[in-house]
Amino acid sequence: MEAKEETKKEQEEVKGADLDYGDEPEGENPLIKKMIKIILKEREIPEILPYEEETVSELDTIVKEQEEAVSEQETRTANENFFVMIYKTEIERLKFLLKTYLRTRLFKIQKYYLYIIKHEKADLLSKAEYNFVANYFLYKRNHFKECFTKDLYDSLNDFVEIKEEDAVPHKNAPVSEDLVVQPSLKRPVFIKMNCDMPRVNDFVMETKENLKMGEIMLVPYDNCKDLIEANVAEIV
Amino acid sequence: MEALSILHSSKVLPEYPTYEIRQATKDINDLHDSMERKLKEIPDDDATAKPEISASALIDHYKLERSKRVLYAYHDERCNRLERYFWRHGNELSESFQTNASKQETDYFKNYINLIEEYSQNAVECNLDITTTMEPPRELLAKLRVIEDIGEVYLPDVGSVNLEKNSVHYLKKADVEQFIKAGKLIEMGS
Numbered sequence: 001m002e003a004k005e006e007t008k009k010e011q012e013e014v015k016g017a018d019l020d021y022g023d024e025p026e027g028e029n030p031l032i033k034k035m036i037k038i039i040l041k042e043r044e045i046p047e048i049l050p051y052e053e054e055t056v057s058e059l060d061t062i063v064k065e066q067e068e069a070v071s072e073q074e075t076r077t078a079n080e081n082f083f084v085m086i087y088k089t090e091i092e093r094l095k096f097l098l099k100t101y102l103r104t105r106l107f108k109i110q111k112y113y114l115y116i117i118k119h120e121k122a123d124l125l126s127k128a129e130y131n132f133v134a135n136y137f138l139y140k141r142n143h144f145k146e147c148f149t150k151d152l153y154d155s156l157n158d159f160v161e162i163k164e165e166d167a168v169p170h171k172n173a174p175v176s177e178d179l180v181v182q183p184s185l186k187r188p189v190f191i192k193m194n195c196d197m198p199r200v201n202d203f204v205m206e207t208k209e210n211l212k213m214g215e216i217m218l219v220p221y222d223n224c225k226d227l228i229e230a231n232v233a234e235i236v
Numbered sequence: 237m238e239a240l241s242i243l244h245s246s247k248v249l250p251e252y253p254t255y256e257i258r259q260a261t262k263d264i265n266d267l268h269d270s271m272e273r274k275l276k277e278i279p280d281d282d283a284t285a286k287p288e289i290s291a292s293a294l295i296d297h298y299k300l301e302r303s304k305r306v307l308y309a310y311h312d313e314r315c316n317r318l319e320r321y322f323w324r325h326g327n328e329l330s331e332s333f334q335t336n337a338s339k340q341e342t343d344y345f346k347n348y349i350n351l352i353e354e355y356s357q358n359a360v361e362c363n364l365d366i367t368t369t370m371e372p373p374r375e376l377l378a379k380l381r382v383i384e385d386i387g388e389v390y391l392p393d394v395g396s397v398n399l400e401k402n403s404v405h406y407l408k409k410a411d412v413e414q415f416i417k418a419g420k421l422i423e424m425g426s
Contacts, residue, residue, distance in 0.1 A: 056360065064362040089376040092410060096373055099366045102359050106352075106366070110319070128358040132351060139347045140315065146340040147311050151261040153268055156304065178301070179308055 035059060035097045041235045042104045044190070045228075046183040046221055048112060051105070051126040056098065063094050109133055113140070114180040185222040191233040192216045240310050249317050252338035260307055264300045271296035318345045322352070323367070326417035368413040378409040384420040 038052050070087050109116065109129055113136050116122060122130055149157045158179055197211040211217075216236060227233040239253040274293040279285050318341060321333060327349045329337065337345070356366045386399035391411045399405070399415070404424065415421040 060360040060362050063364075067362060085376055088408075089373065092369065092373045092376060092408075095362070095364060095410075096369050098360060098362075098364060099369055102364075102366050106355065126359070128355055131358070132355045135351050135354075139344065139351065140312075143315065143340060143344045144308065144311055146343075147338070148257055148261050148307055151258070151265075152304075153265055156264060156268060156300070158304070158308070178305060 031055070031058060031062075032094070032097065035101065037234070039097065039101050039104060041228075042101065042108075044235045046185060046187045048105070048108050048116065048121055048124050048183070050124045051129065052101070053126065056101065056126075059094060059098055063091055063098065066091050066094075105129065106132070108183075110136060112181060112183055113137055115182050118177065118180050185225070186220045188218050189221045189224065190216060190218055190236045191224050191228065192236045193233050195232060197227075197232060240306055243310060243313055249314060249321075249333050249336045251336045252314075252341065254338070257307070260303060264303050264307075267296045267300040267303070271300070314341060315344060315348075319348055321345075322349060323370070324417065325419075326367075326414045328418055365410070368410045373409065376408060377406045379424040380405050380407055380409075380412065380416070380421045381424050382420065383422055386415060386420055 034055055038055060042049055066087060070084055070091070106129070109125070109132065112121075113133050116125070116133055117137060122133070125133065145157075193211050193213050193215045195213050224233055228235065239250075239256050242250050242253075271293045274289050274296065277286065277289050278293075284290075314337075318333075318337065321329070322345065329342070329345065334342070352367060356364060359366065382399045382401050382403050382405070385401045388396055388398045389412075390396050391407065393408050393411065397405060397407070399412075399421070409416070409423070412421055416423065
C-alpha cells in the first residue's frame with residue numbers, strides 16, 4: 001500500500017503540469033478526443049476550415065508545461081526514470097497530434113494558395129499560416145518568373161509584377177483566375193447524424209426516408225456542409 | 237507538350253527541358269504577334285467585318301492561353317515533386333534529383349525548406365518540428381543502426397552521440413528523423 005502511494009507521489013511530481021490522464025486511456029481525454037475530431041474534419045473536408053486557435057493553444061500549453069516539468073527533474077531514481085519515459089512518450093504523442101493538424105492544413109494551404117489569396121480566405125489562417133502563404137506565393141511567382149514568364153511579353157504574364165509593399169496576399173493580387181485551383185466541394189465525405197432529422201430537399205438525393213441519429217452516409221460535401229456547421233452531422 | 241507527357245509518365249523528376257521551354261515561350265510570343273497583326277486587319281474592332289480573320293485571331297489566342305497553362309502546370313508539378321521529396325526524404329536532394337533539377341528549382345527547394353522551418357518555429361509555442369514524426373509514435377526510443385558514417389551529432393535528450401557506421405543506438409526517433417529519411421540510419425526490426 002505504502003509503495004503504491006509512493007509511486008503515485010512520484011508520478012505526480014514528475015507530471016508537474018495539469019494534464020490529467022486519470023485512469024482513462026488516451027483516446028478518452030476530452031481534449032485529445034476533440035483534437036482528433038478536428039484533424040479528421042480538416043483532413044476530410046475539401047475546403048480550408050478556420051484555424052482552431054483555442055484547442056491548438058490549449059494543447060500547445062500542455063505540451064510546453066509537460067516538457068518543462070520533465071526537464072526540471074535532473075536527478076532521478078530508476079522508478080522516476082520509468083515515469084519520465086512514459087511522460088516523454090505521451091508528450092511525443094500529443095506533439096504528433098499537433099504536427100498532424102498543422103501539416104494537414106499546410107498541405108491544403110499549399111494546394112489552394114491562390115484560391116486563399118484571390119477569395120479572401122486569409123482570415124481562416126493563423127498568423128504563421130498567413131506568413132507562410134504570403135511567402136509561398138512570392139516564391140512560386142519568382143520561380144515561374146525565373147523559369148519562363150520573364151521571357152514572355154509583359155501582357156502575357158499572369159503573375160504581374162507587384163510593388164514590394166503590396167507583396168502580401170489580398171483579393172486584388174494580380175493573378176489570373178485561370179491559374180486558381182479551387183477546392184472540389186462536390187467531393188463525397190462520410191458523415192454521421194448526431195440527431196434525427198426529417199428528409200430535407202436537396203440533401204441526400206436518393207434517400208426518401210427520415211435521417212436517423214447515428215446513421216452513416218456518403219454524401220457530396222456541399223450537400224451536407226450546413227449540417228456539419230450546425231453540428232447536426234459530423235465527419236467520420 | 238512532350239515534356240509534360242514525359243513528366244506525367246515519370247515517377248521521379250525528369251531532366252529540365254531548357255531548350256523546349258525556351259522554344260515554347262518563343263512560340264507563345266509569336267502567337268501573340270500573329271494575333272495582334274490579325275486584329276489590326278479588322279476595321280474598327282468589328283469582328284463581323286472579317287469573320288475569317290477574327291476566328292483565326294481567336295484561335296491564336298486560345299492556343300497561346302493553352303500553351304501558357306501547360307507551362308504553368310509543368311513547372312507547378314515539378315515544384316510539387318520537389319516539395320513531396322522534401323517531406324519523404326528530407327532536405328538533401330538525391331543524385332538524380334540534383335542532376336535533373338534546374339538551378340532555379342534547386343533554389344526553390346532551398347527556399348521551400350526555409351519556409352517550412354520558419355513556419356515550424358512560429359506555428360506554436362512549444363518546441364515542434366513538423367517535418368518529423370510522420371507516423372504515430374509507438375515507442376519513445378527506437379533501436380537504430382548507422383548505415384553511413386554521420387559523425388558526432390548533438391541530440392537534445394542525450395547530448396553528443398557518435399553515429400559511426402554499423403554502430404547501434406537507442407535514440408529518440410524524432411531527433412534523428414532527418415538521417416532516417418536520408419537512409420543513413422535504419423530502424424532495426426522494422
